[in-house]
Amino acid sequence: MNIAIVGVGLIGGSIALALKNKDFVTKVIGVDKDETNLTKALNIGFIDEVQSLNEAIKHTDVLILSTPVDVICNILPDILDKINDQQVVMDMGSTKEKLLAIIDKHPKRGRFVACHPMAGTEYSGPEAALPNLFSGKTMIYCDATNSDEDAFDIAESIIDQLEMNTVFMNAKEHDIHTAYVSHISHITSFALALTVLEKEKSQGRIFELASSGFESTVRLAKSSADMWIPIFKQNRKNVMDVLAEHIRQLQNMQNLLEKEDYQSFYKLIKKSNKIKRILK
Amino acid sequence: MNIAIVGVGLIGGSIALALKNKDFVTKVIGVDKDETNLTKALNIGFIDEVQSLNEAIKHTDVLILSTPVDVICNILPDILDKINDQQVVMDMGSTKEKLLAIIDKHPKRGRFVACHPMAGTEYSGPEAALPNLFSGKTMIYCDATNSDEDAFDIAESIIDQLEMNTVFMNAKEHDIHTAYVSHISHITSFALALTVLEKEKSQGRIFELASSGFESTVRLAKSSADMWIPIFKQNRKNVMDVLAEHIRQLQNMQNLLEKEDYQSFYKLIKKSNKIKRILK
Numbered sequence: 076m077n078i079a080i081v082g083v084g085l086i087g088g089s090i091a092l093a094l095k096n097k098d099f100v101t102k103v104i105g106v107d108k109d110e111t112n113l114t115k116a117l118n119i120g121f122i123d124e125v126q127s128l129n130e131a132i133k134h135t136d137v138l139i140l141s142t143p144v145d146v147i148c149n150i151l152p153d154i155l156d157k158i159n160d161q162q163v164v165m166d167m168g169s170t171k172e173k174l175l176a177i178i179d180k181h182p183k184r185g186r187f188v189a190c191h192p193m194a195g196t197e198y199s200g201p202e203a204a205l206p207n208l209f210s211g212k213t214m215i216y217c218d219a220t221n222s223d224e225d226a227f228d229i230a231e232s233i234i235d236q237l238e239m240n241t242v243f244m245n246a247k248e249h250d251i252h253t254a255y256v257s258h259i260s261h262i263t264s265f266a267l268a269l270t271v272l273e274k275e276k277s278q279g280r281i282f283e284l285a286s287s288g289f290e291s292t293v294r295l296a297k298s299s300a301d302m303w304i305p306i307f308k309q310n311r312k313n314v315m316d317v318l319a320e321h322i323r324q325l326q327n328m329q330n331l332l333e334k335e336d337y338q339s340f341y342k343l344i345k346k347s348n349k350i351k352r353i354l355k
Numbered sequence: 356m357n358i359a360i361v362g363v364g365l366i367g368g369s370i371a372l373a374l375k376n377k378d379f380v381t382k383v384i385g386v387d388k389d390e391t392n393l394t395k396a397l398n399i400g401f402i403d404e405v406q407s408l409n410e411a412i413k414h415t416d417v418l419i420l421s422t423p424v425d426v427i428c429n430i431l432p433d434i435l436d437k438i439n440d441q442q443v444v445m446d447m448g449s450t451k452e453k454l455l456a457i458i459d460k461h462p463k464r465g466r467f468v469a470c471h472p473m474a475g476t477e478y479s480g481p482e483a484a485l486p487n488l489f490s491g492k493t494m495i496y497c498d499a500t501n502s503d504e505d506a507f508d509i510a511e512s513i514i515d516q517l518e519m520n521t522v523f524m525n526a527k528e529h530d531i532h533t534a535y536v537s538h539i540s541h542i543t544s545f546a547l548a549l550t551v552l553e554k555e556k557s558q559g560r561i562f563e564l565a566s567s568g569f570e571s572t573v574r575l576a577k578s579s580a581d582m583w584i585p586i587f588k589q590n591r592k593n594v595m596d597v598l599a600e601h602i603r604q605l606q607n608m609q610n611l612l613e614k615e616d617y618q619s620f621y622k623l624i625k626k627s628n629k630i631k632r633i634l635k
Contacts, residue, residue, distance in 0.1 A: 195566065256564045275532070284532055286492065288475065288537060292575060293630055311615070317554065319609065329599065340587065347552070350551070354570055
């Protein structure tokens with residue numbers, strides 16, 4: 076099987092590394108608008124050759140789209156126009172409702188399989204790729220019943236190589252859940268970094284004092300703006316709902332501190348401790 | 356040297372484990388109001404025997420206070436009343452201004468060394484103790500010039516065993532900085548856990564979907580209310596300042612999403628990325 080990785084960054088590179096480690100693919104073709112990234116990907120060795128998107132469409136069985144989500148929305152309709160009835164296209168984007176609406180009526184809709192791996196790091200680019208990034212994590216398939224059965228089987232045979240748990244969701248449900256368990260975490264980290272940078276002019280002091288607790292809450296603030304702005308844009312309504320709720324929770328704590336109502340604040344912490352039951 | 360660990364939890368237990376691994380102490384006496392914790396500490400082996408606080412004051416060279424900060428404020432004046440001129444008392448509390456004001460005029464003030472290790476985990480109790488918890492982390496000494504020289508030397512000889520970097524600060528500066536690099540992280544985690552628990556009634560979905568990003572921003576929400584409420588109470592003013600700034604940052608992002616001003620939001624993320632320069 077020949078595959079094309081469209082967007083040779085953290086996610087695309089990690090998929091290619093995992094597939095190469097398993098000897099699952101004959102050839103991996105790299106597609107990216109950034110020449111430097113393509114050179115890095117060739118040097119790391121997770122792609123075998125570089126092609127333009129149009130060439131790659133002609134020469135591959137499966138195209139895996141792992142660019143920022145705005146780019147996926149831009150290129151997918153054109154890719155579907157050009158592929159034949161045996162080829163498969165998969166995406167790895169973090170938002171789905173808008174994308175699936177765009178191609179809803181496309182005659183080749185069935186050749187597309189919408190995927191979202193719940194895995195990543197705060198780093199980006201080909202050099203951030205890790206062969207075991209996905210192992211043990213969850214892959215979400217969205218609106219899978221709208222994919223042709225053989226297209227889904229091919230996509231699944233690839234995902235199987237990544238050793239992930241799988242979950243099925245519709246696009247609407249997906250975008251709501253990911254706003255809660257992923258997108259809001261990035262917003263709070265960006266805001267926390269700005270809060271501390273704003274106040275702590277003496278940056279050496281942060282470096283000296285930052286404990287592992289601070290590092291873990293703020294590490295997502297290293298994440299790429301090019302990746303995250305399109306996600307916030309496409310999932311704007313859900314992200315705004317969650318953000319409003321989060322601000323409300325913080326204002327409630329602010330209010331309890333203002334009134335020195337430590338008994339109610341104590342109860343809130345006990346309630347938040349219930350997250351223990353959900354996360355290991 | 357005989358030492359007493361007053362409060363045999365995560366911090367006290369980790370200190371005792373490190374000192375025992377280095378064969379630095381003759382005997383470790385455990386003091387705690389919780390009998391179960393004392394039994395656990397004896398079983399783990401980081402204390403050699405159990406004594407009441409008054410007995411421990413009679414039989415030890417150094418007392419290390421690692422209880423919640425409200426308890427430290429309650430017991431320290433009485434301990435200083437009872438110790439002799441060779442004994443040393445150290446605390447490991449996360450707030451300092453109030454504590455040091457309480458004992459400012461105490462005739463035995465010089466026997467006290469105020470310490471705060473910038474290390475911890477979201478877990479508590481004797482079973483959470485780790486021998487290498489402090490290694491490579493930062494220890495803050497507060498108002499160290501108010502400690503007698505020989506008392507400070509003894510405290511430092513103990514801290515040296517923990518393989519930490521050391522920083523000196525006054526109490527006021529300490530409480531401001533820790534509000535930024537530690538206390539606010541806990542507030543945001545508690546609030547994030549409540550936000551998600553509030554909305555995600557289907558807890559199984561959180562479990563399935565939670566990525567490592569979500570886990571890292573929310574893990575501090577597992578932290579103990581008994582430890583954190585006294586910290587927020589004692590550092591109320593600084594925590595409220597930081598929390599107000601953090602809410603302002605989140606509201607700014609909310610406002611940009613509302614207006615769909617993605618260009619300004621992009622710039623904010625780029626600015627928050629500067630945290631890369633500070634944290635590895």
